[in-house]
Amino acid sequence: MHCLWRYLSSIFILLYLFIVPHVWADFEQAKAQLPTGTRSGLVSQLLNEQQTVNQYTDGYFPPASTLKIITALASQLELGEQFRFTTELRADNHQLALIFSGDPTLTTANLRQLFSQYRSKHGRKISGDIWLDISQFSGYQRAVGWPWDSLGVCYSAPVSAVNLDGNCIQASIYTQDNGSTRVYVPPHYPVHVSSEAKTVSQALQQSLHCDLELIATPNNHYQLSGCLAEREQPLPLRFAVQNPELYAQRVIHQLLRQLGIHLEGDIKIGQPPEIQTMASIAIHRSAALPELLKIMLQDSDNLIADSLTKTLGQHFFLQPGSFANGTEAMKQIIFANTGIDLQDAQLVDGSGLSRNNRLRLESMRQILAYLAAHDQQLSLLNLLPTAGESGTLLYRRSMRHSSVRGQLIAKSGSLYGTHNMVGFVVNEQGKPLSLFIQYVTDYFPSTANAHLPIEPPITQFELRFYQDVINMAHGQ
Template sequence: MFATLRLLFTCATGLLSLNCFAYAPLDHLPSGSRVSIAIEPLNSETPYLTTSNREQFFPPASTLKIVTALASKLALGDEFQFKTELQSNQRDLVIRFSGDPTLTRDHLKQLLQQAKQQGISHVRGDIWLDNSAFTGYERAIGWPWDIIGVCYSAPSSAITLDENCVQASIYSNDNGTTRVYTPEHFPIYVTTAAKTVSKQQQESTRCDLELQVSPDNHYQLQGCLVERSKPLPLRFAVQDPSLYTQRTLHSLLTQLDIKLDGNIRIGSPTQNHFQSVATHYSVKLPELLQTMLRKSDNLIADNLTKTLGAQHFALPGSYGNGTQAIKEVILQHTGIDLARNKITDGSGLSRNNRFTSEDMASILRYIWQHDEQLGLIALMPSSGENGTLKYRTSMRKAPIKGQLIAKSGSVYGSYNMAGFGLDKNGKPSTLFIQFVADYLPMKKGDGKPTIAPISQFEQLFYQDVIKFSQLKPKK
């Protein structure tokens, strides 16, 4: 296996003199996988080892968030904050949303409380929810239909509340039925027609728990739930954020005893002369980026992308102008031309995204060269210690734990990593790229626990990253 790849594999002369060889860790990956990897010293552009397919395209998955983070730092700056403002013209209220991915029900309540403290206890007109900051699709082209109900694919919307994500739970009943529970403050509807079955029944019938969603924030569970003594926690992506916020606002008005004569409307009012009543700001950009990178938060990434588009083109933000803004901002500030890469969103969730390992290496090198100004490396996950890398099988133990700073990324068939190897003083000394695509291992039917092929490959590859990162420089 990997006969073609081995012919492409080269080992360059760096601090160690190496001859071309078949890279043994690749033997652990299933036949048919595509791989582009590299380990490069940061003080030189001559790689320690690399594949020669550095210009081929791979799905970057969430490693794309590194690119989004760099563009955000360059264009928006560390002082950037999302702003949500409540305004009044003595008759109507308008809430100007900006796509704040961290805005919560409590924040919205605080805005209304401040309004009431200023004497607004009776709205004689309408309340407008201004969604004009963004336009176009709330899900990027290339997002699979079968994940739109789960929170990591929450829609990217100007009116965003509670991360566009709600919680529920499903219970198995003794009579073969199921029941669901949803906290009262979530204005959604969840029903279940799922059956409770034994593990053996589930395996023999291949009946899984399935989720059906509808645009009015109605969720129905179908299929089978394996009997269990404790409830199964569920998290649903809000399908219509504007409707969700509209219903939440109705609830808050009742709770705060604020009377509304008119309606809660979606859009921007035509009237003028609105004055600011109360304002909520998100945390500043570095904290947003830390959450985005360490937790791989898709909503933050995509709402920042649309914000970049809005600022760069002075238009409502969209996936189209946001991803173009990312390319133009990076070219203008760094000289790195990403024109050949296909960028469809800022999160990496779209299956349409394509990126080369060569260009990802250029992005990483720039980040390292300007780390004093950017401060991005400290915001990324550390192997086996925090974020999405804390419990990664290939990173949890020595010698890899704590020796890499990197961003992971995975979509169907792809397992990626991009980041830095640390020297013995804990400072970045190498950059490395791992793009693995078309990874489709055969399932073993004996039921015995095994280490996944990707984990076996990664352990060996990351050990090499560390080895090269901690080489003693020549005197």
């Protein structure tokens, strides 16, 4: 037996000595596709052995949305599979209180159902006030380092204890023959949108360097300006709600009118003194945590990620949740349960949207290795998108190639100049064979040939890199 073990060990060593230099050379060829000045960190590690190929893994990189994997792990460890966000309607003889918990999936229809239950039990009159209790969260509704120029769009929606309809407003803008534009907003959205944007030809837009611009104000007013090239179909727009509390107040006024409920008081923000003695009228519960994590990872949902981050802070420290205590809770939860030390990571949110986030590849490697080793207990790997088949990876050009499609499960991450991917090579049964990390930042390709039908350098790099990690996982 001892001789057999020595023989097998020598075989593994020979394979290692052969494969690693080969894969290293392949990585170098893949990196050659990237523009000069691009910074990258690459890792590939077989899970059944300690064979690892690394390139420039000592530095810090912006994780972008790959951070959601860490948020998912911390949430699963701390909150558990049975966790659900709750929204509760309470009442006493004259007033109501809506207790919000930061549910990122709460809809206007859910609120309507709560008030419908009130009407069926207590009639069509509220003699006092309606209180909106948002005390579960505190602090900023946007994390430090969120780009200012994206705050008006839905992927940067504020994170409040009261989130309605994803804090997102659907609209559209039309070009006009007289050179103006007009905006359509469905009437059920209690916001105001105006447009001073001009309709111009494609050539004039390019020569003027004039794009569509948005100014959003704290009272949920939106003004469009700049230029829009002539088009036959309307351009869809998605605005982030700027003031979730004001938006909720206006939505509730609409619902009360629709339900025929007369409110004699006001809709106020805060907690009534009698909150603890008020009777529970109705409760809405979100989907359970695994379903929320699936949406978060498949669709890269920032609102779910950051609502969970604040909830972790509230749950772990027993105080109103914030970005500050939420990210610290993530670090402490993961260290206490896994032994992985993230104290040197610079984390300011749980979505990865902030430009201030920084993470070492070794930290992400340890997280991925833990997920693979404990997948039976965590069940997180099956929530990740599959290359070329689902979620945010469905249409990724580098993953639609037959040599890559279906062979990776991973989480992408993108910011300005950043293109990341972390995940696993899987076999035909979907079981992980190896982990990999691709962190690429300071990526600024030449725009000289942007009009030509040429694959972008990042796509060429990714295809080559993914083929390399797949070949390594299969011992090729």
